[in-house]
Amino acid sequence: MTDMTRRNFLVTLTVAGTAAALAPLGGAARADDAAPYFVNVGHAKDFPVGETKQVDYPAQIGGYAFVRRDSEKAFAALSPKCVHRGVPVNYDPATKGFECPRHHARYSATGEHLSGPGNGSLAPLQVKVDKDGVVWLQSLVAPSATG
């Protein structure tokens, strides 16, 4: 094998390995190369208007996320990672806000930081509903890595 052939072989392996690592698997999709991955988190009928629901999410990002339905067609989603040290926050249905179990930072229903350590808001996540009513939530990790 010449040097050029060996280099082409290694480039081919790298491209193939990257493509395999990023290939979407069941329950997730990728619209195009620039878009994030999306994970199926349920059907719109299971998200009552005016409520926030905890949904399963890749373990690397806390294991869950929150989806809020503001109206028939308006959905919003938040990462559970506390801005202080990244501990997943809990949802409190009584206040419709979030609280971190570690040092008790509190956040509003829209993720705005209200009190406690840390600066900034809970990170918003893209959420979309397809024509069949399936709710898709942005995932920052490849579906194959979500196991």
Ligand code: FES
């Ligand atoms: S990790 Fe959340 S308040 Fe410290």
